[in-house]
Amino acid sequence: xxxxxxxxxxxxxxxxxxxxxxxxxxxxxxxxxxxxxxxxxxxxxxxxxxxxxxxxxxxxxxxxxxxxxxxxxxxxxxxxxxxxxxxxxxxxxxxxxxxxxxxxxxxxxxxxxxxxxxxxxxxxxxxxxxxxxxxxxxxxxxxxxxxxxxxxxxxxxxxxxxxxxxxxxxxxxxxxxxxxxxxxxxxxxxxxxxxxxxxxxxxxxxxxxxxxxxxxxxxxxxxxxxxxxxxxxxxxxxxxxxxxxxxxxxxxxxxxxxxxxxxxxxxxxxxxxxxxxxxxxxxxxxxxxxxxxxxxxxxxxxxxxxxxxxxxxxxxxxxxxxxxxxxxxxxxxxxxxxxxxxxxxxxxxxxxxxxxxxxxxxxxxxxxxxxxxxxxxxxxxxxxxxxxxxxxxxxxxxxxxxxxxxxxxxxxxxxxxxxxxxxxxxxxxxxxxxxxxxxxxxxxxxxxxxxxxxxxxxxxxxxxxxxxxxxxxxxxxxxxxxxxxxxxxxxxxxxxxxxxxxxxxxxxxxxxxxxxxxxxxxxxxxxxxxxxxxxxxxxxxxxxxxxxxxxxxxxxxxxxxxxxxxxxxxxxxxxxxxxxxxxxxxxxxxxxxxxxxxxxxxxxx
Numbered sequence: 001x002x003x004x005x006x007x008x009x010x011x012x013x014x015x016x017x018x019x020x021x022x023x024x025x026x027x028x029x030x031x032x033x034x035x036x037x038x039x040x041x042x043x044x045x046x047x048x049x050x051x052x053x054x055x056x057x058x059x060x061x062x063x064x065x066x067x068x069x070x071x072x073x074x075x076x077x078x079x080x081x082x083x084x085x086x087x088x089x090x091x092x093x094x095x096x097x098x099x100x101x102x103x104x105x106x107x108x109x110x111x112x113x114x115x116x117x118x119x120x121x122x123x124x125x126x127x128x129x130x131x132x133x134x135x136x137x138x139x140x141x142x143x144x145x146x147x148x149x150x151x152x153x154x155x156x157x158x159x160x161x162x163x164x165x166x167x168x169x170x171x172x173x174x175x176x177x178x179x180x181x182x183x184x185x186x187x188x189x190x191x192x193x194x195x196x197x198x199x200x201x202x203x204x205x206x207x208x209x210x211x212x213x214x215x216x217x218x219x220x221x222x223x224x225x226x227x228x229x230x231x232x233x234x235x236x237x238x239x240x241x242x243x244x245x246x247x248x249x250x251x252x253x254x255x256x257x258x259x260x261x262x263x264x265x266x267x268x269x270x271x272x273x274x275x276x277x278x279x280x281x282x283x284x285x286x287x288x289x290x291x292x293x294x295x296x297x298x299x300x301x302x303x304x305x306x307x308x309x310x311x312x313x314x315x316x317x318x319x320x321x322x323x324x325x326x327x328x329x330x331x332x333x334x335x336x337x338x339x340x341x342x343x344x345x346x347x348x349x350x351x352x353x354x355x356x357x358x359x360x361x362x363x364x365x366x367x368x369x370x371x372x373x374x375x376x377x378x379x380x381x382x383x384x385x386x387x388x389x390x391x392x393x394x395x396x397x398x399x400x401x402x403x404x405x406x407x408x409x410x411x412x413x414x415x416x417x418x419x420x421x422x423x424x425x426x427x428x429x430x431x432x433x434x435x436x437x438x439x440x441x442x443x444x445x446x447x448x449x450x451x452x453x454x455x456x457x458x459x460x461x462x463x464x465x466x467x468x469x470x471x472x473x474x475x476x477x478x479x480x481x482x483x484x485x486x487x488x489x490x491x492x493x494x495x496x497x498x499x500x501x502x503x504x505x506x507x508x509x510x511x512x513x514x515x516x517x518x519x520x521x522x523x524x525x526x527x528x529x530x531x532x533x534x535x536x537x538x539x540x541x542x543x544x545x546x547x548x549x550x551x552x553x554x555x556x557x558x559x560x561x562x563x564x565x566x567x568x569x570x571x572x573x574x575x576x577x578x579x580x581x582x583x584x585x586x587x588x589x590x591x592x593x594x595x596x597x598x599x600x601x602x603x604x605x
Contacts, residue, residue: 023072024045108124111195134276135274152177155178157179254317261360267289269286298324301324381512393417447480462488464524490517559577
């Protein structure tokens with residue numbers, strides 16, 4: 001492996017890329033695989049990552065910065081590239097590929113209808129062997145219930161012995177758990193009748209099965225075979241009980257998988273519903289991390305491909321909230337795995353749409369629960385990091401902004417339940433403090449915010465500043481008898497936290513707790529700066545005439561219409577201004593005094 005550490009070497013290799021389909025692999029300085037991708041045109045796709053105009057998200061930009069070499073493989077067509085990409089991702093699990101971290105296999109019930117004496121068993125791998133497979137069952141509880149019913153009521157053998165040659169029946173036959181086809185004691189036609197009933201049960205055709213069994217029970221009663229009729233009666237009762245536990249959707253749907261997705265803060269939550277023969281046989285939750293910047297189509301494509309590349313038989317139809325990228329390639333690949341046509345659809349109405357909405361609603365609940373759990377972990381880590389006993393549910397932050405004491409403003413932001421609560425934001429203009437006194441400004445900001453919030457502060461209060469700012473804030477809290485909130489100060493360059501009673505500050509260079517503190521500190525700083533800039537812009541744009549008592553809107557317009565600008569008015573004489581309609585000498589003198597005073601202050605500043 002040659003390490004392309006120079007820009008020139010990398011550009012030369014990029015220029016040699018062919019315009020053919022294939023896969024590409026990005027490697028880091030140690031040769032490790034960062035990313036595996038597929039391309040219809042390798043030249044266009046790979047070069048797009050390294051163009052200055054490329055609009056990559058932060059995650060992909062970080063990946064490109066770490067690329068020191070790449071390699072590629074040309075394929076005959078795009079489908080081959082699609083399959084090769086999937087195999088390489090599965091094999092290497094690269095850091096920057098979106099990965100479905102699911103190592104579970106899913107159970108199926110296998111009915112060997114291709115054998116003379118069919119048997120049923122649990123398998124986790126589907127083979128093209130002529131058998132019928134039912135499932136997947138997720139979770140597996142319903143499957144074991146049905147399997148137990150079949151074995152107890154139909155007495156199908158569970159052993160692995162050959163049933164073709166005659167032998168003495170085993171203990172299972174003696175305790176009436178097996179009809180022992182190996183002994184020749186059961187007619188083949190009767191045995192296959194049992195198998196057909198089992199098929200109806202597994203296919204969800206319980207109503208037809210019950211009707212057939214009821215007729216059989218009546219016939220046995222008429223023939224005075226009461227013991228056999230009682231067995232059929234018990235079987236009917238058990239099937240009805242199983243039917244009650246099965247969530248019937250709509251028989252006409254057949255076999256469908258439904259996928260809902262919900263995205264939040266770099267995580268995608270998937271909810272998958274498995275419907276077989278119109279009955280929901282199970283569901284499964286998935287959380288896929290590090291998805292920031294990826295499109296919904298890309299995520300759905302990766303999810304479907306990584307899920308069905310395991311020993312999972314795709315159903316004839318898969319319902320999604322949006323069509324995946326490469327959906328034609330994906331459909332071809334799924335159809336090949338199934339052995340018959342698979343359709344990917346986005347339903348817009350009817351029962352299928354309702355199922356998709358149910359899956360999306362459950363995905364949103366899963367996403368919310370995951371965020372809640374993650375936030376609790378972060379807040380718990382934060383409390384431990386700061387050494388506080390109380391885990392904060394809410395966090396507030398104060399900051400001030402001014403330029404040499406001019407246009408001083410204060411800002412307060414509020415964070416709770418994982419997001420900033422802008423309805424609780426506050427900003428004020430500093431009226432009471434004159435001159436550049438940051439500590440007095442901080443005190444005024446806290447006093448006025450306490451009054452605005454009726455004394456209800458968040459669990460943790462952040463002061464943007466150093467130890468002196470923290471001391472100023474604590475003085476106000478003692479003065480106002482504020483209790484129940486922990487207080488810290490967060491300073492920059494380097495990022496560190498000051499805590500009351502501790503001599504040395506805590507470093508905020510890394511860690512989730514530090515990241516949250518910096519994020520809230522930066523938000524209050526942004527809010528303060530934005531308000532400060534707004535006031536400065538307003539001061540620049542406002543007319544000095546607005547501050548002169550007796551000069552209303554009508555008189556301002558008259559002056560500007562006549563003289564053209566403020567400077568021209570300032571250079572005019574008392575007689576010129578006083579001669580205008582609606583003006584007099586006294587008012588003219590007042591206007592000139594005010595304008596010349598304002599200009600003198602501006603020059604000094």
